[in-house]
Amino acid sequence: MAALDAPHIFINRYMQDKIAELSGTGLPFLPTLPTDYNGQVGDIQLITETNGTVPGGESVAVYDRMFKLRRQAFPHIKYEQLLYYFYSYGVDDLFRLQQQAQDLLDRGDESAEEINAWIKSVWETKGSNYDPISNRPILYFGTDAPADTNDWFALPYFHEMKIFQLEESRDIVDFGTARTWAGNKLIVDYCWHA
Numbered sequence: 001m002a003a004l005d006a007p008h009i010f011i012n013r014y015m016q017d018k019i020a021e022l023s024g025t026g027l028p029f030l031p032t033l034p035t036d037y038n039g040q041v042g043d044i045q046l047i048t049e050t051n052g053t054v055p056g057g058e059s060v061a062v063y064d065r066m067f068k069l070r071r072q073a074f075p076h077i078k079y080e081q082l083l084y085y086f087y088s089y090g091v092d093d094l095f096r097l098q099q100q101a102q103d104l105l106d107r108g109d110e111s112a113e114e115i116n117a118w119i120k121s122v123w124e125t126k127g128s129n130y131d132p133i134s135n136r137p138i139l140y141f142g143t144d145a146p147a148d149t150n151d152w153f154a155l156p157y158f159h160e161m162k163i164f165q166l167e168e169s170r171d172i173v174d175f176g177t178a179r180t181w182a183g184n185k186l187i188v189d190y191c192w193h194a
Contacts (some may be wrong), residue, residue, distance in 0.1 A: 003134075003136065003153055004152070004153050004154065005154050005156065005194050006065075007080065007156035008082050009141075009153055010115065010153070011082060011153075011188065011190070013141060014115050014119075015027070015029065015061070015101065015104065016028075016029060016120070018104050019097070027059055028064075029060075029061045029062055029063055029098070030062050031063060032062055032063065032085075043045040048100075059086065059089075059094070059178075060087050062084070062085040062087075062125070063084050064082070066080060066083055066085065067080055068080055068081060075192065076141060076193050076194065077159070077192070077193045078191070078192055078193065079166075080189075080190060080192070081187055081188060081189050082187070082188040083185065083186075084101070084185055084186045085130065085186075085189070086098065086183065086186065087183045088183075094183070094184055098184060098186060101186055102163055105160070105162070106163045108160050108161065108162060109159065109160050111161040112158035112159055115158050116158055119139075119155055119156070122163075126140065129152070131154065136155070136194065138153060139152065139153050140152050140153075141153070153193055156192045156194060157192060158190060158191070159191040159192060159193070160190065161188060161189070162188075162189050163186055163188050163189070163191045164186075164189065165184070165186055165187065178191070
């Protein structure tokens, strides 16, 4: 089986790496999972979205990859979006995360060039591997690379990135816990090809 095309994984890893450089703290990026809902807003539990992995006092990013309608006949350039929910115990931390995301991903082709350079650097550091079937450059993010290509990702090439929020973005959300989480939604719009 060939390596997977998953550009969102590269954006997540890039954000993790750069946010750690900027703030000195790690930010876990976790996929969206269903929430429990028992009829009241306070019953929605963050723990279901993060699968019980968020220790107290941490911030977390929950993401969802969204495909967009292809509006051009050329099928190899794709337009997608990543929907992020940033959660934090502190509103100040939330504002910092939003600003760092904007600084990193909201400069069009400049942001794309920077993430492409980061991808190339990581790929070279990890051995410059190629898919034996397609001969495309591939990357494994773990420490011990498996022999087969099932856990490998094909390198994407990004053309442009921008971010935005919708008016219905979450502000301060009470998740029915003893603490109040600050949460906000951010959408990353990007163009890429394999």
